Amino acid sequence: MKFEFFLAYRSLIRSRGNRFIPFIRTLAVTGMVIGTAALMITAGILNGFEENMIEKITGFDAHLRISNLRDAHFQKDTSLTQEFLSLPHIHTMAPYLDEEVIIRFKDRSEGILLECMEEEDFRRILMPSKKPWAGRVDFSGNSIYLGKGVADILGVSPGDTVDLLLIKGLPSPTNPARIQAVQVTGIFSTGISEYDKSLAYGGLDMGQSFLMAPDRISGYQILLDDTEFTDEVSAALVDKLPYPYYSVSWKDRHYTLFRWLETQKLPIILIFGLIALVAAVNIISTLVMIVLVKEKEIAVLKSMGMASRRIKKLFLMDGLIISLTGSVLGVLLSLFIEWGQMTFGWFTISSDVYFIDRVPVSISPLIALIVMGTAIVLALISSFYPAAKASAVKPVEILRYE
Structure with missing residues (x-):
């Protein structure tokens, strides 16, 4: 010392x-x-x-999304999927279709974002972060999995039938609103009330039929094996994606x-x-x-x-x-x-x-x-x-x- x-x-x-x-x-x-x-x-x-x-x-949203600048809904590109699945850190790449619609039950209605994808892809990419509140996930037929906030506003529970309305432009005899009756099979909670009030999920086939977009998608959702590689994979996608495709990461979507x-x-x-x-x-x-x-x-x-x-x-x-x-x-x-x-x-x-x-x-x-x-x-x-x-x-x- x-x-x-x-x-x-x-x-x-x-x-x-x-x-x-x-x-x-x-x-x-x-x-x-x-x-x-x-x-x-x-x-x-x-x-x-x-x-x-x-x-x-990162739990309720895909780590990366690929969309198309030219078309809101475009044909699947199998070669694109195979090429990107070979990149390191990409675990899953799944097609999805989304659209803003109005959901109505009796005399109540609410605007929501409807996302449609295969049930297996939904369970793998988006389901882990969602706490089942009531019912279950079942995308067979005309059915949806609804956010708890929307369910509370409408007063619906699993088993109820609701209407989905899609309005493009000013409704008229030549441009009627599209209406689809669907059954609520389950209700989920993300823990974030703003998202629970605005989200609903359904099967890809149901979405393509309702939106009159057969064999068309809004893009691809990508799940990584580790979110730390988000920037690295995003940069690789930017280099490889041909025009008019572009990628958006979860960081970009929630930048604010x-x-x-x-x-x-x-x-x-x-x-x-x-x-x-x-x-x-x-x-x-x-x-x-x-x-x-x-x-x-x-x-x-x-x-x-x-x-x-x-x-x-x-x-x-x-x-x-x-x-x-x-x-x-x-x-x-x-x-x-x-x-x-x-x-x-x-x-x-x-x-x-x-x-x-x-x-x-x-x-x-x-x-x-x-x-x-x-x-x-x-x-x-x-x-x-x-x-x-x-x-x-x-x-x-x-x-x-x-």
Whole structure:
């Protein structure tokens, strides 16, 4: 153990005969604990919301979609499917047909997006993220799988028959509205009310018959083996897709949502980072008071030949001990709060608004390292002034009347 560290340990941890120093040391460590924990929990909550949103979105939406710029509905291209299925990380590629329609039950109606695809593809790509609420998935015949929000608005339940209406332009004797009676076989919930109020799924054959688009599709939905490769596969598709085809990833489709989240991160972290800054300032006041209280001891050390630079190191070591102790305890406290929140749900929120029923906290090792590193750097910077003041003590003036 180096001499400076030994003295710092004795003065901070095992100080005897003076209760003031342990008290202000405890306050400094407590401030660092609160500042570190506040910053980590804030970053963990933001990270938790982002991870939850990504999980929800990549669950109820395809990772990538291929559409046609020229035609809203176009013929299947088997060669295109075979070529892209050979690309790495593409797990499934399925045709789909979608259209905005009106759904009506008795005297109630609502606008929805109807997506039609093969039942096997639906179960593989979109079904895992949907919580069955009532009934079951069955795309045989004229049937649909309805979002819970739409079902609540219309007042329907599995087994009821509803009408789908498609209106193109102004209805007239030469342009009548298309009407298709379908049976509701099941109701699902995604956990996001806005999507539950606007989505319904059906079989591809039923959709092509209702939309009078035989053997035509709106595009392909692509499922990847890992969402981390979304950008890589999207770039590969851009290079290989011939005109007029184009691809859109889940990030592109929900760009505004994630852009909003990124915009919120910086000011929130800066605001809570001020707590850590206050803790660093508290270290300055703590060390300055220690210097004032221990001026006599510092003078004795200098009179015995201890160099000023070693005195400076001593107080820098004091600041390092306080910051390390406070930041480590702050990290442990924040990890305990994360575990308790995700296990017991101490703080609940509305699932209709925030997609989850409890405040999500996800503290990654990277967040912990960044916060701890920042806390230690701030503490060392804060220790420079008290250390310089201590090294400038003049033994003659302090010990003159001793």
